[in-house]
Amino acid sequence: MVLTLGVFIAFARGRVSIEIISLLTIALIAVGLYFYPLPHTQPTDGLVLAFGGFGHYALITICALMIMGRGLVVTGALEPAARMLERVWKVNLQLGLLVSLVLAMSLSMIVNDTPVLVLLLPIFVALAQRGAMPASKTLIPLNAAVLIGGMATTIGTSTNLLVVGIARDLGMPQMSVFHYTPIVMMAALVAFPYLWLVMPRLLPDNSTEEQQAERRFHTRLRVTPHSELAGKHFDEIIDRLPADFRFEERPDGQFEVGQRLLISGTHQGLEDAMRILRGEVAPNWVVDRISRRSRSQGEDIQVVEMVVTADSRILNRTLSSSGIADHYGVAVLGIHRPERLIGMQSPGSAEIRFAEGDVLLVTGLPDGLASFASGDSLLQLEGGKVVPRRSKATLAAVIMFGAVALASVGIPWIGSDGLYLLKMPIAISALAGAILMFVTGCVKFDRVGRALSGKVIVLVAASIAIGRIILDSGAAAWLGELMALGLQHLPPEGVLAAIMLFVTLLTNFASNATAATVGTPIAFNIATQLDLPQEPLILAVLFGCNLCYATPIAYQTNMLIMAEGNYSFGDYLRTGLPLVLIMVATLSFLLVVSYGM
Missing domain, CATH: 3.30.70.1450 (Regulator of K+ conductance, C-terminal domain)
Known part of the structure; x- marks a missing residue:
């Protein structure tokens, strides 16, 4: 727990890069467990625990999805949607904002949050320069819609894959891509009026009267x-x-x-x-x-x-x-x-x-x-x-959506038992899609470094190691017992809301990946202590990790829009905190209803 607390503080202070903190965490776990091994283990077993994250299927899936997302970007496969969006904005500003939010949420369900925002960000800035709604009033709502969409599927964000992977390691069944999508979509219906109509009014107009014109x-x-x-x-x-x-x-x-x-x-x-x-x-x-x-x-x-x-x-x-x-x-x-x-x-x-x-x-x-x-x-x-390789745009889109379909609904297949739907684990279908991206030339071998984020790789690997040691050392069980004592008198809605708020607090002031690795085993143990179904509590952790609206340091897309919108810390807090409360209340109620708690 001292190690975990130290990692949280280091991430929150931000004085040292995420990569250095992650690598140092892995090194401390490896060295510490060599000299002070866990009970019933050998000193070298600590090396397996510390470095096992680099070979974890969740990290492999994340890397494969990054490669496929890169394929969509460099081939221009997402550009038709962006051009359609610009035409809608010219018709009506409010309609344009609503369509933009829905489109952003839909795209981020199957493509990682960051490339979706990177694609839409210049469009919104350009529209603002042409007299549309100021960028400072649209970028935070756009980012929130992207984060809600990323929450809706297991492949929407790397954090989702991390939570699902840890839950599977704990003995829970594998969740499909759209396993809990209906719950998030119903919550989105409640949150969207706030994103569309209220949040822009809470944000300042930070546009300047004199802007440097683009070169003609x-x-x-x-x-x-x-x-x-x-x-x-x-x-x-x-x-x-x-x-x-x-x-x-x-x-x-x-x-x-x-x-x-x-x-x-x-x-x-x-x-x-x-x-x-x-x-x-x-x-x-x-x-x-x-x-x-x-x-x-x-x-x-x-x-x-x-x-x-x-x-x-x-x-x-x-x-x-x-x-x-x-x-x-x-x-x-x-x-x-x-x-x-x-x-x-x-x-x-x-x-x-x-x-x-x-x-x-x-x-x-x-x-x-x-x-x-x-x-x-x-x-x-x-x-x-x-220049995008537009000749391969359709091919890249087919590969991406084919990989998602293969992991979610399956594809028709004729076998010895006749016709049936063939489904694959997301790790296998994503790897197959990444290989096809390479073979077909949608992504070049020598450009893989641009597709993969070293920061994400070492962060996920360190988070997996922290999650393992919290579980194997008994710290998760101890924390679960403490939280269970405080939550045992609450109704199921209160238990879910408390877990979600706890994880949300961590994800807004530290790493959401680390919050996921800490929160998932704790929620698993709380379910055991209170005799509640485990899956809704695990989903409460997953949802809480994605409610990163209240601070600019909570997620990389939050930082991405900060300069373009000229935002302050207070802008995130003022608009993000009400959204967090809306989502926590709605998701807690929907989980209780969906799982009959």
Whole structure:
């Protein structure tokens, strides 16, 4: 218990990184049990207990799900949902917020919370900059919806898998993916009016009057035979254009094939416009060559911003005379000129000549981009973007949903006994999905490090070790007896609420994974002491670990939105505490009803 308390304090203070605390915890358990082994064990058994978390099936499942989640992100499989969301916001702000909350909750049921929020976060910030609801009023409700959705399935968060894995180690039956989803969905119906209508009113408007505008890049659009522009008038396509994109030249009549028009937009605006209009801003032969090299070399295409310096070779040259594409195999998509607008030049003037300070939007493979920057003395800015491999988006989605279906409802299978539903443990189906992501190229082998979080891996491994030693040392039984003495006179609803609040307190001021490993064996022993069914008490722990709304340190997504919304600690506490109380009361009642307690 001293070790566990020390870990809690270390996590809460945050002065040392989570990875260091986790590794130090594992080392202390291994060394401590070697010199002071548990009763009826050998000194080397402590090594098995301390390092067993790295081979635990829950950790393997978490890593496989991270890989599949990465596959959805890098292939752009979630982008259609994001674009649909943006269109709804343009219709009505309140409707847009409601649809966003429902979508966020639904996606986080099968995809880890963090990638879902990472996908939706820039959309909400961009919408706020275009005059929609301020980001500071929407990001905390969005994060809460993501956390509620992650609570609803056993694969929604790594904490859920951890609780389910520890419960199985304690002798309980394995829970399916949607084992308790109806309970969470009913609680969500109660909580959503608060998220949608009340929480935004409790949050301040932290938007600033003067925001730094995104760079607008000027370029020339070529109308291709397959373009949506061919044969149409400007008025026919104006409503389809993105808000951060515009034509600097407006044709008098119809758009003609081969016509080149001056356009401007942000990076995202140009990308959206090219997808909608199917025009070209770079020569087709350059883009095709980059795509072919990307497939043959197995490298991702990137889009970066580069600044033209005073020593650059391309100063005072035009794009066609600079030979950039021939020399380096990269394509310049647009030019941002800080001091004078390119659009002010006469339509009949020659091509734009590069000047010192121009920011170029360049696409290509990493080696070509590096050669261009060094060879022509350009300064590459941070924040480069990897172009999604959209050709594999459908495949990645099928793999992800297939793995989930295989672990939840099963798939039809013909065996010796006839037709039946084949179901697999989530660890096996997730591993199979991760392997398919690698084999099909949705996730590259050399990019696994970006899919896996070292912080999560060592934290889960340390949490499993702490949970094991709390159980094997008898500390869980002792704590269970103490809590049972205090809870024995309460009704079942009170017992469940007390356990849920206890775990919620831990998860909001320490690690939710560690709270899960401590709370699960305690709840198991309390059920034994009070002669109550074990499963609802284990679920009370699982739910409590996910009620991390009240502090910014409770979960990584809470920290992710803190800077974007310019939130203070009090914003989380003011909006999160009522939500915690609503969820605890509702979930406790639903557990009692569902399990006939």
